[in-house]
Amino acid sequence: MDYMTTKEAASIWGISARRVLQYCNARRIDGAVKMGNTWLIPKSAEKPADGRFKSVKNQENRPKEITCNE
Secondary structure: OOEEOHHHHHHHHOOOHHHHHHHHHOOOOOOOEEEOOEEEEEOOOOOOOOOOOOOHHHHHHOOOOOOOOO
């Protein structure tokens, strides 16, 4: 299996290398392994969804806010 470094994954996924490290430490990337101080990520791995933001699907199912017009 071919692996890439966190810097390579960051450039491919369009995010910072620090964010990739956070994903690795949280075990959110399937197949990522730590060798010494370096994380190795499978080249076939997909970028995890960013959990800091709600998805569009969740916003569609959310009840509408009710406003009062005086």
